[in-house]
Amino acid sequence: MAPRAHVAALLGGVLAAGLLFAAARPLDAVASPGQLGPGFWPRLVLIGLALACVLKLVTDRRGAPEAGPAAGGIDGTVPAVSVARLGSTIASILAYVLAAPLLGFPLATVGFIVLFMLLAGARRAPGIAATAVVGTVVLLYSFVKLVYLPFPKGAGAFERVTLVLYRALGIF
Amino acid sequence: MLESLLGLGVGFQHAVQPLNLAMIVLGLVIGILAGALPGITMLNAIVLVLPFTYLMGIVPALLLMIGVYCGGVFGGSITGILFNIPGDPMNVPTTWEGYRLSQQGQTQYALGLAIMSSAVGGLVSALFLAFFAPPFARFALTLSSVEFFSVVVFGLAGVAVLGRSSLPAALISMFAGMILGTVGTEAQYGVERFVFGVPFLRTGVDFVTVLIGLFAIGEVLEQVATMRPDGTPPTGAPRAVPRLPLLSLWPLRGPLARGTLVGIAVGGLAGAGATVSSFVSYGLEKQFSRTPERFGRGHPGALVASESSVNGSTGGAMIHLLTLGIPGSAATAVMMGAFLIHGIQPGPLLFTKQPEQVYTLFAGMILANVLMVGLGFLAALCFATLMRVPAPILNTLIVVFCFIGAFALRNDMADVWLTMLFGVAGFLMRRYDLPIPPLVMGVILGPMAEQYFLTSMVAHGNDLTVFVTRPVSALILALALLLVLGPSLRRWAR
Numbered sequence: 001m002a003p004r005a006h007v008a009a010l011l012g013g014v015l016a017a018g019l020l021f022a023a024a025r026p027l028d029a030v031a032s033p034g035q036l037g038p039g040f041w042p043r044l045v046l047i048g049l050a051l052a053c054v055l056k057l058v059t060d061r062r063g064a065p066e067a068g069p070a071a072g073g074i075d076g077t078v079p080a081v082s083v084a085r086l087g088s089t090i091a092s093i094l095a096y097v098l099a100a101p102l103l104g105f106p107l108a109t110v111g112f113i114v115l116f117m118l119l120a121g122a123r124r125a126p127g128i129a130a131t132a133v134v135g136t137v138v139l140l141y142s143f144v145k146l147v148y149l150p151f152p153k154g155a156g157a158f159e160r161v162t163l164v165l166y167r168a169l170g171i172f
Numbered sequence: 173m174l175e176s177l178l179g180l181g182v183g184f185q186h187a188v189q190p191l192n193l194a195m196i197v198l199g200l201v202i203g204i205l206a207g208a209l210p211g212i213t214m215l216n217a218i219v220l221v222l223p224f225t226y227l228m229g230i231v232p233a234l235l236l237m238i239g240v241y242c243g244g245v246f247g248g249s250i251t252g253i254l255f256n257i258p259g260d261p262m263n264v265p266t267t268w269e270g271y272r273l274s275q276q277g278q279t280q281y282a283l284g285l286a287i288m289s290s291a292v293g294g295l296v297s298a299l300f301l302a303f304f305a306p307p308f309a310r311f312a313l314t315l316s317s318v319e320f321f322s323v324v325v326f327g328l329a330g331v332a333v334l335g336r337s338s339l340p341a342a343l344i345s346m347f348a349g350m351i352l353g354t355v356g357t358e359a360q361y362g363v364e365r366f367v368f369g370v371p372f373l374r375t376g377v378d379f380v381t382v383l384i385g386l387f388a389i390g391e392v393l394e395q396v397a398t399m400r401p402d403g404t405p406p407t408g409a410p411r412a413v414p415r416l417p418l419l420s421l422w423p424l425r426g427p428l429a430r431g432t433l434v435g436i437a438v439g440g441l442a443g444a445g446a447t448v449s450s451f452v453s454y455g456l457e458k459q460f461s462r463t464p465e466r467f468g469r470g471h472p473g474a475l476v477a478s479e480s481s482v483n484g485s486t487g488g489a490m491i492h493l494l495t496l497g498i499p500g501s502a503a504t505a506v507m508m509g510a511f512l513i514h515g516i517q518p519g520p521l522l523f524t525k526q527p528e529q530v531y532t533l534f535a536g537m538i539l540a541n542v543l544m545v546g547l548g549f550l551a552a553l554c555f556a557t558l559m560r561v562p563a564p565i566l567n568t569l570i571v572v573f574c575f576i577g578a579f580a581l582r583n584d585m586a587d588v589w590l591t592m593l594f595g596v597a598g599f600l601m602r603r604y605d606l607p608i609p610p611l612v613m614g615v616i617l618g619p620m621a622e623q624y625f626l627t628s629m630v631a632h633g634n635d636l637t638v639f640v641t642r643p644v645s646a647l648i649l650a651l652a653l654l655l656v657l658g659p660s661l662r663r664w665a666r
Contacts, residue, residue: 013344027365030363034633035629035634038358041626042351045350045618048347052346053344056338059340080398081397085399086393089392089393089396090393090596093571093592093595097589097592100585100588109572112571143576149576149583152585
């Protein structure tokens, strides 16, 4: 992170702590007389957070603040990030979570596995298809039939598709 | 002592009966699997097997639960070491060091150390339980929420020793975690804190969503975003068949002994349990270590200390239940339910009225920890074969399992959203050197600290000096202070 952005992030931390501190003040209205209210502990923690941010600012000014992303690897080196791949990976994960209640867990999972494996570097179509289908069926048997986990079934027509699939697999 | 030995002899005679032995093995298998799967905790597994014990006799029923308990506290270490996904919060310190060792190509060594130190910790703890339970319980009864708060503070003080980052960065991360821990409906007054009208925040942020998101999803994002054009991650995928480093454990006898003792002591404090003991043990180990700078980079001593303390806490936690009839943790509370279902009241009279059953339980714990070496090895072998799965498939399945683990918490998609968002946060924290472990510690230990602090204040009329006027509490807080200031003091002395 650039030094200016670094300072801004820390000042943002102090500001956020201050805002949350203010939000915590009214909580003590319900406290019994002579007792600490439910806002006391969060306020104590927020003071700690603000002080830690200030301490970080001070120590960074004394020493050399990090000029960029710090050590992440075992050997202290930071592997370069492909921003495009990172963005599409995050987007695919969020799309999966968004799609599951709409399409139902089975369809969303098959789609996600195909998409994510392509993003993660898999190139062999038969392997991707087999992983998506077999993996999803195994998960359905393990978690719906054995553990009774009520995965999202989807909305409208997709719910009916999920139920047909469950019946075909003998889960329902 | 002689009475205990004779009792243990009788206990072993019962415990090795085929049905009883089978129950221990079955319990261990269930426990290890449940512990290893994120989102399914050891406590879930104990609750799930409880109904199946209704039709059993008390001895097989309790041995089944003991097996689940001992296996469950270990299981999460396997996925922690292999995939950076701790199965339970108590396995987090093991994950910090074990996964780093695994990345350095020492997966076999890390898995072996975890198995052996878990077994030794659990074994010593079970023997301690068999011989010293009543006097230890009497001492533990003199401690209160004041001392429990100090122990949790000691665990939080370990924040100063985590990773390579600066102390202020670690403190920012820890306080942010503690604030996350305050979100939701407050227990004492029922007031909503930092909910801001978002319905699913009323029940709070479950620490498992934080754990899975920061560690597992964050790691997957890191791997996919930094992989080479040929699809391989820059660190290379380790291959692993665990080996049991019996001789390698000898140089680590110090961390092993300290971890086990911390586990027994902290496990013996009602309400503290394995999670607190693993963090306390990890922090304490850095004070004793000759290579503290290697903590967070794959330190075998730290792994051994935290892992032995986790299983070491099992015996300590059982002391309260058996000798006083007070469950010291959620897991032992469920076990107490099993006792009561079978018409047995745990407490001081248990040792005089039903000594055979008590000593069979002790023998069962000892056997469970011995058998865990073999079963832990087999389980690690099975999970390690997953390392041979190509990275694209493995990373994809990890995301799907994280989805399932988060959803399984409360059958709520909100937890899945939170997990994925914490995953993105975990990736960013990695890139900008904001340490993740202190945040996890804050989320897990923060609510405990608040609970003990407020209970102490209610009990002592808001007198803050109580934390330094009670000797045990003062000693623990002094050690915590030493832990935080130790590195600075050492630099100053030089």
